[in-house]
Amino acid sequence: MDIINYIENVGQRAKQAAQLLASTETAQKNRALIAIADSLLAEAAMIIAANKKDLQAGREKGLDDAMLDRLTLNQQGIELMAEGLNQVASLADPIGSITDLDNRPSGIQVGRMRVPLGVIGIIYESRPNVTADAAALCLKSGNAAILRGGSEAIHSNTAVAHCIQQGLESAGLSRDCIQVIETTDRAAVKALLHSKNYVDVIIPRGGKGLIKHVTEESEVPVIKHLDGICHVYIDDQADLEKAVKVAVNAKTHRYGVCNAMETLLVAASVATEFLPQVAASFQQEQVELRGCERTQKILPHCIAATEADWGEEYLAPILSIKVVDDMAMAITHINHYGSHHTDTIMSQDYSKIRQFFRQVDSSSVMANTSTRFADGFEYGLGAEIGISTDKLHARGPVGLEGLTSQKYIVLGEGHTRQ
DSSP, X not given: OOHXXXXXXXXXXXXXXXXXXXXXXXXXXXXXXXXXXXXXXXXXXXXXXXXXXXXXXXXXHTOOHHHHHHHOOOHHHHHHXXXXXXXXXXXXXXXXXXXXXXXXXXXXXXXXXXXXXXEEEEEEOSOTHHHHHHHHHHHHTTOEEEEEOOGGGHHHHHHHHHHHHHHHHHTTOOGGGEEEOOOOOTHHHHHHHTOTTTOSEEEEESOHHHHHHHHHHOSSOBOOOOOOOEEEEEOTTSOHHHHHHHHHHHHHSOSSSTTSEEEEEEEHHHHHHHHHHHHHHHHHTTOEEEEOHHHHHHOTTSEXXXXXXXXXXXXXXXXXXXXXXXXXXXXXXXHHHOOSSEEEEEOSOHHHHHHHHHHOOSSEEEESSOGGGOSTTTTTOSOOSEEEOOSSSOOEEEOTGGGEEEEEEEEOSSOOOO
C-alpha cells in the first residue's frame, strides 16, 4: 500500500464530506447517531469476536493487564457505547447558533455564528470505544473525522467502523464523514500529521509519549494535554474535615486518570493537625506517601520526596506531599510544577479563593471540591473528546462547542459605509 497516496485520498474524501456535513440539518445528524447506536447493538457479537482477535494478539505480544483491560470490549461496553451515541443525539446542536447580536450605530447588526472546524484527525491508543465516542462528537458538531486507533485494536476498530458507516448510510450521509484508517503502518500517522491541506486539527488521545510525538511532528494544529499533574492546596482557612474527604477522593477515586491529584500542598499552620488525619485515610487505601522534610517531621513513615516527584504524574497509588508557608507559596509551586490541568483550593476565605482563581494558570481551577470533577460530563457538556491544557482555541474539557469555531455575521438593509 502506498501510504502517502492512501492518506491523501482519505483526506480529500473527508474534505468533501465536511463541506456537505457543515450544512446538514440537526435531525439528519441525530438520525445517523441513533442508527449507529442501533447498528452497534445489532452487531455486538461481531464486534466481540473481532475484539477477541485483538486480545489474543495482545497476549501474544505481552501486553500488560492494564492495557488488555483498556482493550477489552464486552456486551456491557458495547451497550455503553450505544448509550453514549444516543446521549450525544439528545444534546443541543451548536452549529448555526447566533450569539452576541448587536445593533451598531451605523445601523448594521453584528453577531457571531457557530461553525464546524472542518476535518478532525484523531489519533488514539488501545480503547476501541474511543472510535464510537469520537465519531459521535465529530458528527454532531458537523465535522468530518479521520480516526487512527492503535495497532493493538485494529480488528475492534474496524468492526466498530463498519457499524458507524452502516448508520451513516441509513441516514443518507456519506460514509466519508467518518473514516477509520485501515492500516497499522506507522507511516500513516506521519502522513496524517502532515496533511495540512485536508486536515484542520489533530487531537491525540493516549499516553504522554504519543501526545509528545504528535505535538512535535504535526504540521496541523493540535488540541492536547501532555499530562495531568493536579494539586489540592489545604489553606489555613480550610474546613479540615471537608479537606480530608476531598483530598482522599481526588487521589483514590481512580488512579489512572489525568484529573487525579498527584501532589497535596498543605499550609504550615494546619499541617500538624491535618496531615495525620489524611495520612490515616491514605494508609487505609494503601497509598504510598512521599513528602518534603517538613512533611516527614509530622509523618515519620513518609518516604522522602525528590525533586522529580513534584513533576511526576504517577497514575498510581502514590502521592507527593509538600508543606508550604502560605497560599502564595502554593500558587508558585503549582504554576512551576503543574501541567495546567486542574488544581483545587480548600478554604473558607472567599477573597483567597478569588485570588487562587486569578493566579493559578490552569484550564480548570476549583474551590472546595475534588479535581475528579474536571470532566466533560460533570461540566454539563454531555461528553468530551479530551481535555486541553492549551490556551488557544479550546481549554479544559473539549465537548461539542470545543469542536467548533465562530465566524462574524453582519446584517444590513442596503447600508453603505459613510
